[in-house]
Amino acid sequence: MEHITNAASSDAYTSSVQNALSVLTTLHITSYMWMPETDVKDSVDAEYEYIVVGAGTAGAIVAGRLAQSQARVLLIEAGGDPPIETIYPGLALYTRWSEIDYNFTVSSQPYHHDCLEEPYFTLHAGKVLGGSSTISIMLYERGNKQDFQRWVTASNDDSWSWENVLKYFKRTEKMEDQAILNSPYRQYHGLDGPLIVTRETRMEVDAYHSIVQQLGGKVILDLNSNETVGYSRAQYTLKDYRQSTATAFLKASDTSTYLHLLKNTEVTKIILDDNNRAVGVKAKRNNKMYTFNASKEVILSAGVINSPKLLMLSGIGPKEHLECKGIEVKVDLPVGKNYHDHIGVVIAHRLQKSNETLTQVDVREYPTTAIIGYVAINESKKYPDYVLSGHFVYGKDAAKLPLQENAFYDRYRSCIRNTLYRESKRHNMLYAFISNPTPLSRGTVTLRSSHYKDQPVIDGNFCSVEVDLEHHIDFLQHYTRVQNTEIFMQLGSKLLNPIEKKCGKYEMGSRKFWRCYIMCMMSPRNHAVGTCAMGSVVDSKLRVLGVQGLRVADASIIPVIPSVGTYAPTMMIGEKAASMLIEDM
Numbered sequence: 398m399e400h401i402t403n404a405a406s407s408d409a410y411t412s413s414v415q416n417a418l419s420v421l422t423t424l425h426i427t428s429y430m431w432m433p434e435t436d437v438k439d440s441v442d443a444e445y446e447y448i449v450v451g452a453g454t455a456g457a458i459v460a461g462r463l464a465q466s467q468a469r470v471l472l473i474e475a476g477g478d479p480p481i482e483t484i485y486p487g488l489a490l491y492t493r494w495s496e497i498d499y500n501f502t503v504s505s506q507p508y509h510h511d512c513l514e515e516p517y518f519t520l521h522a523g524k525v526l527g528g529s530s531t532i533s534i535m536l537y538e539r540g541n542k543q544d545f546q547r548w549v550t551a552s553n554d555d556s557w558s559w560e561n562v563l564k565y566f567k568r569t570e571k572m573e574d575q576a577i578l579n580s581p582y583r584q585y586h587g588l589d590g591p592l593i594v595t596r597e598t599r600m601e602v603d604a605y606h607s608i609v610q611q612l613g614g615k616v617i618l619d620l621n622s623n624e625t626v627g628y629s630r631a632q633y634t635l636k637d638y639r640q641s642t643a644t645a646f647l648k649a650s651d652t653s654t655y656l657h658l659l660k661n662t663e664v665t666k667i668i669l670d671d672n673n674r675a676v677g678v679k680a681k682r683n684n685k686m687y688t689f690n691a692s693k694e695v696i697l698s699a700g701v702i703n704s705p706k707l708l709m710l711s712g713i714g715p716k717e718h719l720e721c722k723g724i725e726v727k728v729d730l731p732v733g734k735n736y737h738d739h740i741g742v743v744i745a746h747r748l749q750k751s752n753e754t755l756t757q758v759d760v761r762e763y764p765t766t767a768i769i770g771y772v773a774i775n776e777s778k779k780y781p782d783y784v785l786s787g788h789f790v791y792g793k794d795a796a797k798l799p800l801q802e803n804a805f806y807d808r809y810r811s812c813i814r815n816t817l818y819r820e821s822k823r824h825n826m827l828y829a830f831i832s833n834p835t836p837l838s839r840g841t842v843t844l845r846s847s848h849y850k851d852q853p854v855i856d857g858n859f860c861s862v863e864v865d866l867e868h869h870i871d872f873l874q875h876y877t878r879v880q881n882t883e884i885f886m887q888l889g890s891k892l893l894n895p896i897e898k899k900c901g902k903y904e905m906g907s908r909k910f911w912r913c914y915i916m917c918m919m920s921p922r923n924h925a926v927g928t929c930a931m932g933s934v935v936d937s938k939l940r941v942l943g944v945q946g947l948r949v950a951d952a953s954i955i956p957v958i959p960s961v962g963t964y965a966p967t968m969m970i971g972e973k974a975a976s977m978l979i980e981d982m
């Protein structure tokens with residue numbers, strides 16, 4: 398690592414590690430851990446009741462639960478077994494921009510992406526068993542009552558209220574944090590689900606909590622409860638190794654006669670009969686096309702981009718758009734509209750000097766120390782105005798974080814990364830991401846062509862609603878008060894400005910300065926939702942409107958983004974979808 402001194406050498410190092418890891422992948426050294434696949438010839442002839450498309454965050458749960466209820470299920474996944482770098486949390490950085498990442502390209506006019514190496518953002522998503530849960534940061538956050546009330550309004554169904562979905566969150570979870578288990582918050586947690594949840598234990602978080610308390614902030618033991626404003630130690634789906642929906646539902650020991658799994662098999666179309674009933678799917682594997690049949694239902698769990706893509710390729714989508722792509726229209730629905738994501742803006746605090754070489758990093762831990770804050774500007778408010786997720790990085794190597802493009806979500810220009818590196822060298826650092834929990838701007842996902850191989854066109858349209866930008870400026874002005882606290886001053890904290898050339902003409906901290914900073918440094922947080930939204934594309938039981946025997950169960954059905962990350966809410970959707978399917982059996 399000593400030779401990493403700038404963005405170019407860091408990129409070269411990252412890609413050499415990724416190449417080495419991909420060689421390990423070809424040796425299939427982790428294959429023994431995962432559910433084996435079925436013989437494709439058997440699947441063509443088999444009589445399945447259900448086909449689930451995508452063994453990702455939600456899909457693995459839907460298929461697993463259906464099979465536990467003795468339904469005959471075929472689960473089809475485009476990716477393969479999770480490789481070694483997905484198992485050790487400390488290697489998670491190498492999963493992005495790798496072969497198990499779809500690396501979707503997201504444009505977002507009218508921003509000119511001045512700060513990015515390429516003129517677009519990247520939306521990461523896992524192409525692997527467990528889907529994005531296999532490459533995520535594993536932060537386990539559920540969202541608040543108001544978040545789910547918006548879903549109730551969109552779906553016109555009270556079963557999506559916070560009180561009513563709580564049992565589905567609990568069903569997947571095995572909370573193992575003793576402090577929570579010994580507290581009244583225990584009632585909000587699952588104790589015997591298949592997915593272990595733990596809490597950040599590192600000491601630095603206490604120091605940060607003293608700082609926010611000086612500013613009047615409340616420290617809460619458990620923000621995955623009925624308490625919705627405050628700061629807390631982050632909860633993760635991590636115990637020595639990554640816990641994902643693949644480790645929870647698709648381990649070698651989960652093998653069941655009811656569940657058949659096909660890996661490295663890409664569904665290209667849903668087959669609808671003359672009455673618009675879904676009766677099966679077409680899929681490609683090793684360059685051969687196959688047809689698989691389902692007697693009851695097809696469930697699409699291919700994620701926020703590929704679920705709308707598959708619907709549109711099958712004739713379900715906006716009429717004009719499908720006609721323009723030469724696709725026969727089966728049902729005219731606003732598929733692909735309502736795309737939205739959290740926008741985060743990174744703030745770099747240089748803290749005290751440090752010449753310490755950190756002891757060997759433990760790859761079983763997440764590499765940085767996380768803090769979480771749901772912050773209300775008016776403290777009497779019950780719901781957060783903005784969300785802070787922060788990483789402390791310690792020791793003389795802390796400066797390397799901005800060089801590793803994988804550590805942030807987007808490829809900032811080399812000059813930005815090099816400036817951050819130079820200015821943070823031999824100092825401890827705090828990187829804070831300030832996100833707008835409820836953006837109003839909406840983008841679109843449309844087909845590039847009628848060929849399944851082509852990536853869809855994604856227009857993020859971020860901050861196109863002026864109020865999103867104005868709110869973000871408020872959030873940054875409120876957040877950066879932390880610089881003036883006694884502890885930060887004692888640490889000699891400095892707010893770094895890596896875009897001095899671009900925004901230096903404005904007084905630092907002024908609204909004009911922050912507007913300029915946001916326009917340059919903002920990036921989507923990989924929490925994209927909304928492209929097959931409940932209320933407009935699917936009903937409250939997740940059935941595609943105007944079609945029989947077809948549901949969508951993944952992050953795409955979320956009508957309004959929750960204030961938090963979408964990992965735990967998507968697992969909840971998987972559990973609720975499975976429960977609704979089982980009820981309708």
Ligand SMILES: Cc1cc2nc3c(=O)[nH]c(=O)nc-3n(C[C@H](O)[C@H](O)[C@H](O)COP(=O)(O)OP(=O)(O)OC[C@H]3O[C@@H](n4cnc5c(N)ncnc54)[C@H](O)[C@@H]3O)c2cc1C
Binds near residue numbers: 450493535701952
């Ligand atoms: C890098 C990253 C970090 C994140 N970190 C966090 C976090 O820490 N906390 C948080 O709350 N949220 C986080 N998120 C967001 C969260 O993980 C996702 O929103 C959620 O996992 C999405 O789940 P899903 O079921 O909708 O899709 P996915 O989990 O992506 O599953 C879709 C699956 O379908 C498969 N598939 C797609 N097309 C086809 C096809 N045609 N045929 C067959 N299979 C197909 C895919 O390969 C994939 O396995 C993160 C996301 C990413 C990408």
